[in-house]
Amino acid sequence: MTSRVAAAALGGYALTYACTAFLSVVLPLARSEAVVTASMVSFLIYTAAILWAFAAATPILAWFVLLIPTVLFGGLSWLMS
Amino acid sequence: MKESFSQSMDWLHTWAGLLFGWLLFAIFFTGTLSVFDQEITRWMQPELHRVTPAPLDLDAASRTLNQLAPHADRWVITLPYDRKPVGAIGWQHDGLSTLKAIDSRTGTVIPRRETRGGDFFFRFHYQLLLDQPGIWIVGVSAMAMLAVLVTGIVIHHRIFKDFFTFRPSASFHRSWLDAHNVTGVLVFPFHVMITFTGLVIFWAIYMPAGIQTRYEGDMNAFWAEAELFFEREPANQPAPLVSLADLEREARNHWKDGQTRSIVVEHPGDRHALVHMYRRSDDRLSLDSGRVTFDGAGGALRAVWLNENPAYLTQSVLTGLHFVRFGGSPMRWLYFGMGLAASAMIATGLVLWVVKRQGRHAGADAVGYRLVEGLNVAAVAGLLVATATFFWANRLLLPDLEARDLWELRIFFAAWSLCLGHALLHEFLRDGASLKIWTTQLVLAALLFGLLPILNAFTTESHLFVTLPQGQWHLAAVDLTTLMGGLVLGWTAWRLHHPVRTSARSCHTQPVSSSSGSIGSS
Known part of the structure; x- marks a missing residue:
């Protein structure tokens, strides 16, 4: 359970951060509008990530599914900005 | 699987419900009180109850500020309106803020007792009086709340049937579960909305990823773009301020039937002074409906921002849904009721944790169990006692006491700490006394709330016998609400002491059998 809690809190935040950064870059809106839109959606992403961390069959799978898109979206938004 | x-x-x-529940109860309960922050502040300043409302003479207010704080970094003028009939001036100098009530016609300061009023509950609600760290603690709790709300629905197997189920006379465990489900399910959309919008308010603090990637982390650059916010350093050359009344008339042309809420003057008396006029937004959902900025020295129009960008407006509407400045009194009462339901859901959830584990703990296990029991009482009943004590302190402390507003806070936290000490002492020194601690603190809270209107009658000229005949509902409602609160808390304490079917003795000595169909019994 410790691993799931860490996955939810830290892995979830990392995923949310990466998704928000990515959306802020790719949304076809004015800069400030894209940032606000991405940030409002971020809390829904975080909630879903927390639930996933506890719903996954094993803690390893939970971490795996959270970290892959974190690296992907984080890398993409770093390359694109 | x-x-x-x-x-x-x-x-x-x-577990998230238990560990964050104590804090969440405080956040939700003080948030519920904040719905009526203006009314509470008004009630806590009896010196202003006799002031006749009048439109504020801005130039008179400006003259007073020039006398009292000519070198301040910033002036703030708040215009009176129905919820706050006395205008106010304030200033900031070297990080210290001062706030005074003024006579609307002459601009002279009206002496009144120093109190944080409803603003105390409002600030505690979102930052626990701990500034930025407090905002983070509340944010983490809010995320936990969202997770607990969703999992609550997932583990709730009989949601529709339980909609119509409340068995206050059934087994101890069953009736607490019913109360938890009723308060949780009935206004579930409110719980989700208020938690989500609370997070959205502070998105720039909680989730700065967008500001980092698109603005290199420069928050001010974002505000300048999103709100056309205009700032500049002082020129350090004196220049007189133009008539604020003239500027306010000009600002009103941009409001479309709206009123001005407040005026902020940056670097007053400097050649680079700026005057920001803010539009009141209680006629719409969004919290921010507009700002006009002028040159303080020449009066030239610098910026007009009317909050029309779709995403930013959406954020402002979500914020507005949380602040409930729209919809007038009926909407505020609705929020107040739903906020109380949310607080009750959290409190009954905390009690359920204990009730489900009754009689199962012995020896070392019992330490944790008793700690939870004690914290439950202090977090729920203790906060109610402290809140009522805060109001008593407001009426009993001498009006001109030095740092009076701080004494009100000290007494609030002292009362809360005493309740915690009382609960823990009884938990650990006397076996199985939890029911008694609950009733003791609930009876105390009931008496403090219920007798508040009587204390008010002895200490002010604006008690129920005056406010009711004169139809001063904003003031009378506070007394009547505390009276009702006292009665409800008294009834709760009485029911805890005399359960209808199970006797008080059996319900805290016998383990609870998991009845068929009960959910979540592990």
Whole structure:
């Protein structure tokens, strides 16, 4: 359970951060509008990530599914900005 | 697999609910009081109750500020309106803020007792009086709340049937569960909305990823773009301020039937002074409906921002849904009721954790169990006692006491700490006394709330016998609400002491059998 809690809190935040950064870059809106839109959606992403961390069959799978898109979206938004 | 999924959801609901529940109860209860922050502040300043409302003479206010704080970094003028009939001036100098009530016609300061009023509950509600760290603690709790709300639905198997179920006379465990489900399910959309919008308010603090990637982390650059916010350093050359009344008339041309809420003057008396006029937004959902900025020295129009960008407006509407400045009194009462339901849901959830584990703990296990029991009482009943004590302190402390507003806060936290000490002492020194601690503190809270209107009658000229005949509902409602609160708390304490079917003795000495169909019994 410790691993799931860490996955939810830290892995979830990392995923949310990466998704928000990515959306802020790719949304076809004015800069400030894209940032606000991405940030409002971020809390829904975080909630879903927390639930996933506890719903996954094993803690390893939970971490795996959270970290892959974190690296992907984080890398993409770093390359694109 | 299915079994382990629902166990996992149940685990998250139980433990996140317990660990964050104490704090969440305080956040939700003080937030519920903040719905009426203006009314509470007004009630706590009896010196202003006799002031006749009048439109504020801005130039008179400006003259007073020039006398009292000519070198301040910033002036703030708040215009009177129905919820706050006395205008106010304030200033900031070297990080210190001062706030005074003024006579609307002459601009002269009206002496009144120093109090944080409803603003105390408002600030505690979102930052626990701890500034930025407090905002983070509340944010983490809010995320936990969202997770607990969703898992609550997932583990709730009989949602529709339980809609119509409340068995106050059934087994101890069953009736607490019913109360938890009723307060949780009935206004579930409110719980989700208020938690989500609370997070959205502070998006720039909680989730700065967008500001980092698109603005290199420069928050001010973002505000300048999104709100056309205009700032500049002082020129350090004196220049007189133009007539604020003239500027306010000009600003009103941009408001479309709106009123001005407040005026902020940056660097007053400097050649680079700026005057920001803010539009009141209680005629719409969004919290921010516009700002006009002028040159303080020449009066030239610098910026007009009317909050028309769709995404930013959406954020402002979500914020407005949380602040409930729209919809007038009926909407505020609705929020107040739903906020109380949310607080009750959290409190009954905390009690359920204990009730489900009754009689199962012995020896070392019992330490944790008793700690939870004690914290439950202090977090719920203790906060109610402290809140009532805060109001008593407002009426009993001498009006001109030095740092009077701080003494009100000290007394609030002292009362809360005493309740915690009382609960823990009884938990650990006397076996199985939890029911007694609950009733003791609830009876105390009931008396303090219920007798508040009587204390008010002895200490002010604006008690129920005056406010009711004169139809001063904003003031009378505070007395009547505390009276009702006292009665409800008294009834709760009485019911705890005399359960209808199970006797008080059996319900805290016998383990609770998991009745058929009860949910979440592990």
